[in-house]
Amino acid sequence: MKLLRIGAKGQERPALLDGEGRLRDLSAHIPDVTGATIGPESLARLRALDPASLPVIEGEHRVGACVGNVGKLICTGLNYADHAAESNMPLPTEPLLFMKATSAICGPYDDVTRPPGAEKLDWEVELAIVIGSRAKHVREADALKHVAGYCVINDVSERTYQLDRGGQWMKGKSYDNFAPIGPWLVTTDEITQPNELDMWLKVDDVVRQNGNTRTMVFSVAKVVSYISQFMTLEPGDVIATGTPPGVGMGIKPEPVYLKDGQVMRAGIQGLGEQCQRVLPSQV
Known part of the structure; x- marks a missing residue:
């Protein structure tokens, strides 16, 4: 199933994308697409519905983040060897974890506003995991049983904040609208091989990233299992799994960063496409 949330920010309602794209x-x-409604039993009830029996939503509507009330937004850094190389950082021997503030979460087509003083605004297309059932100390072999589905996330990053002001990644990645999620939460029955997905990102129609999740250092199952050893994963938690090469910071001979008015388009095979325009600082 492809689940999504439609409506003004804070007023989204749950929707399903049927086979004809309606x-x-x-x-x-x-009541909504949240951790409370994406558990195995709830998803089984939704799958049993005949999409043709559901009312069609007509007209144009804002698409919100595909999961609401996210408790934790956990990120995996340097999870692609070639991205670690372009970043001039050593390849981690264990998954490198950090957090983004959940207040950064926004809809897949919402604008991204430049933070005040931001000079190195960058892009990162990533596969996101959405947890469907509580996971604590789970084995890698059992990890995917706790996943409700997957979606696209753009881990928007301000490198000045991230690297030049104390080296704290979280403050470079947590500004408002720095985590566009969606358009769809695609359930695991449709994405059976999460480590076999093509992914890409364009800036003003120039392809900047073009990769596949098969080149992850640590697989989706490994990431879920590993994180569950350090914290309990609750339904609705979101995990960003890292980005392939092609970020602005890594472009040679000189880095290329986002300018006001530019448009990012990011997509992952089977998970849809998202798009954001960069707006100047409002402060």
């Missing part, structure tokens, strides 16, 4: 209203069946 939006179907799920409001009569679940």
Whole structure:
């Protein structure tokens, strides 16, 4: 299934994308797409519905983040060997973890506003894992049983904040709208091989990233299992799994960073495409 959330920020309602690309209203069946409604039993009930029996949502609507009320937004850094190389950073021997503030989460087509003083605004297309059932000390062999589905995330990053002001990644990655998620939460019955997905990102129609999740250093199952050893993963938590090469920071001979007015388009095979315009600082 492809689940999404439609409506103004803070007023989103749940929807399903049917096989013909039409939006179907799920409001009569679940109040929202959140950790409370994406557990195995709830998803099984939704799968049993006939999409044709659901009301069609007509017209143009804002698409919100594909999962609401996210408790934790956990990121895996340097999880592609060639991205680590372009960043001039050593390849981690264990998954490198950091957090983004959940207040950075926004819809897949919402604008990204430049933070005040930002000089090195960068892009990172990533596969995101959405947890469907509580995971604590899970084995790698069992890890995918705890996943509800997957989506696209753009790990927007301000490298000046991240690297030049004390080396704290979280403050370079947590500004408002630095985590566009969606458009769809695609359930695991449709994405059976999460480590076999093509992914790409363009800036003003110039391809900057072109990779595949098969080149991850640590697989999706490994990442979920590993994180669950250090914290309990709850339904609705989101994990960003790292980015392939091609970020602005790594472009040779000189880095290339986002300018006001530029447009990022990012997509992953089977998970849809998102798009954001960069706006100047509002401060």
